[in-house]
């Protein structure tokens with residue numbers, strides 16, 4: 474069995490380990506569903522001897538997931554799914570105090586980022602856990618030799634699932650992958666309530682601006698966008714929503730937001746936040762008509778939602794004003810402020826999504842791997858949803874942990890709700 478050792482790990486500062494462990498413990502307090510699953514799998518050892526290669530945001534919540542997988546019997550190798558999202562103390566805690574091979578440094582350059590993914594692949598994972606499909610992409614391009622080892626995988630985010638579905642449609646996907654993002658207990662909570670809050674947290678930590686009275690432009694009214702928009706509104710902003718999907722645009726309109734194309738919103742916004750998973754949503758022509766002092770940031774997966782090369786081209790120079798705040802001197806004389814290099818704002822400038830929502834996302838991850846293993850070779854290479862009963866189980870456990878209960882239908886109600894004969 475190939476296992477990365479503690480000495481092979483690569484983290485920024487191992488002396489942060491104890492501080493990291495305290496924060497991992499703090500996050501764990503908000504993750505009761507994962508804790509209950511951890512207790513069970515530690516006893517049952519369903520992942521005994523299994524090699525798991527995970528490429529996730531290396532945060533205190535992910536540390537709780539990695540510990541759960543280890544306690545279930547797996548040997549885990551972890552690297553970052555974004556160069557700016559690593560919490561160095563959590564990474565140090567995993568290596569020093571938990572003995573989990575970790576390859577992640579906050580602010581790592583592109584070369585290091587990919588070297589770290591390669592290091593995880595060198596452990597010959599049998600299960601891959603991705604957040605954005607970078608591991609799967611390497612496995613299907615430069616590291617095809619490793620594919621025979623892989624039994625299956627999971628994918629955490631919207632953007633990754635889109636990439637995987639494209640691979641499946643082309644017939645190139647070589648193993649089954651569970652789209653954890655599509656569990657309702659994932660995207661309805663993590664993307665909406667988690668990122669809805671933490672993206673605003675990132676904005677505030679980076680800038681310390683007052684949101685009340687500002688015009689906030691939210692690009693995309695999906696799960697992340699609606700979460701962010703409602704929090705902007707709750708804090709007193711005038712909110713404009715930009716969409717390409719008529720249904721989602723209509724929802725935004727009926728939720729009470731102004732809906733307009735980005736070309737119209739560009740000159741009105743004080744703050745712009747992209748949440749689309751799409752390319753160049755804010756582009757060169759839009760920077761040209763922005764107000765002096767406009768703040769531009771992204772909460773979608775990749776740093777290509779804002780066309781940064783166009784901003785660079787239109788600018789006479791740039792300087793760092795505060796951590797994660799880059800001031801661009803636009804050729805027109807105005808200043809435009811780009812946050813966190815256009816990367817995930819909540820991960821770069823804040824502490825990512827709160828543990829209480831990652832609790833459900835990561836409970837899905839563990840149950841999805843168990844499900845994959847139980848299916849054996851029964852699942853052909855494709856992208857699969859998390860089974861609905863597991864999704865419902867996680868929601869039930871979360872409600873219970875919150876001290877709330879729901880009703881159960883009576884037999885008569887169940888019959889009635891499934892019957893077509895009842896009428897007026």
Ligand code: NAI
Pocket residue numbers: 630631632633660663664668692693694695696697698715716717718721748749750751754772773774775817818819820826
């Ligand atoms: P979603 O698919 O529910 O929503 C995306 C929305 O953007 C859709 O309504 C789509 O019509 C719209 N859109 C696409 N192109 C557009 C354009 N050019 N202009 C305006 N709107 C456009 O996806 P979801 O779940 O909201 O995720 C969005 C992004 O956020 C993805 O990249 C996802 O991976 C990422 N994500 C980031 C998280 C974080 O921690 N920052 C957490 C969860 C998701």
